[in-house]
Amino acid sequence: MxxxxxxxxxxxxxxxxxxxxxxxxxxxxxxxxxxxxxxxxxxxxxxxxxxxxxxxxxxxSTSSGEYPVEMYQVPDWMADYGFELSGQLGASASGFAERYSQAATATQEERSEYAERISGHYQAVLASNGIEGLEAHYQATILDQASSESLHQQMRERLQNDPGMLELMAKMGKSI
Structure with missing residues (x-):
């Protein structure tokens, strides 16, 4: 998507x-x-x-042209798997290291693999539930809390069944 x-x-x-x-x-x-x-x-x-x-x-060719910025958000539970970065131009990277000390000690390859695997699991959960496109994503993950919680549980289950992902999560200081 x-x-x-x-x-x-x-x-x-x-x-x-x-x-x-x-x-x-x-x-x-x-x-x-x-x-x-x-x-x-x-x-x-x-x-x-x-x-x-x-x-x-x-x-x-997009169905409704430009969308409001709110429609581009991910659910809070998905954001918890990520890292919040400074929104200021020229901000020091030391803020990341202070905030996420475990992730900062991981290699670039490990951080990249973590991001790719989290994204892959998320996309797989969306696909298995027939969620395609921005509007459907917004409806299922933000507006419909029951649907969002169901997707969250499916994501947790996928992560628990991926030993490599569990190892990477531990290196990043993240938990399911």
Whole structure:
């Protein structure tokens, strides 16, 4: 399940569709009658024009366009398996080490494997319950508390039946 509104096209990710494209050459020209006042004209390559067109097509193919930010959340029980990082640009990584000392001592490979396996188990739980797409995810995990608790119990069961995951969780300082 893809959650987001950016679409990768030709090794570039655009966050919003282009509304118009000026194909004139990029130049600065003085406006008539005004000394020192300039306007910019920007050109766009054929590749960029194709990427913008592909993005606009992909964006228009979503069922209801842009969603409110609340719909992108994960349930609290799933967030408990993750790590909260600083939201400030340039924040020191020592905050992570102070907050999650066990996870900080794990290797990068172990942290990556942990993240991949947690995500894999979560996606498997969603798939086994027929939950596809952002709207269905929001309904089943956030709005419907009974459904969310059922999914939580299934996730716990999957994790308990995965010895490798239990080992990684212990290294990360996480519990079921």
């Amino acid at each position: 893809y959650i987001g509104n950016a679409y990768p096209t030709t090794n570039t990710t655009y966050a919003r569709p282009f509304s118009s494209v000026n194909t004139a050459q990029s130049t600065r020209q003085a406006e008539e009658g005004r000394t020192g006042a300039y306007t910019d004209r920007v050109s766009i390559s054929d590749t960029a024009r194709q990427a913008a067109s592909a993005e606009a097509s992909a964006a228009s």
